[in-house]
Amino acid sequence: MRRNWKKERFNSLTDALRGCTEYAMDKDAGLSQSRIADRMGISLDSHYKYLSTGRLPAILIPTLEMACGNHFVSTWLATNAGKLVIDRPKGRKASDSDLVEFNTGFAKALQMLGDFHQGKASAQDTLAALQRHLEAAAWHHANVAQHATPELDFEA
Secondary structure: OOOOHHHOOOOOHHHHHHHHHHHHHHHOOOOOHHHHHHHHOOOHHHHHHHHHHOOOOHHHHHHHHHHHOOOHHHHHHHHHOOOOOOOOOOOOOOOHHHHHHHHHHHHHHHHHHHHHHOOOOOHHHHHHHHHHHHHHHHHHHHHHHHOOOOOOOOOO
16 A cells, blocks of 8 residues: 555654655665765765764755655654644645545544543544644635735646
């Protein structure tokens, strides 16, 4: 079963670093740890050291994220500081599937919250579900605000 990277949340910096490289290898079949290290301009030994200890120099974070094609480390750093992270909305109309996904996320977060208070769910899983729902709500809020002046969608 493939991982749903869009909903992935990491609990530590080392998890985020490893998730970053796992995502790259999952999405790009020809990408290996040595190729990621090569794209970053560091040795493979240094790359493995950074992954195992979590002591990646801050100046290399954008390089790693560019090499891997995601922002898992930056997202973890921001959420660890208590910030809410959302992708910048383009001001496009929400599709029916967007709204269904938003509602499903809310229902899951509410279910997890109830389960947590009954002792059936862990705090970590409940916090992750609530974080995903808050991010989705913030994205829709900003998307509605941006709707009057939509941006061009260059990523399509």
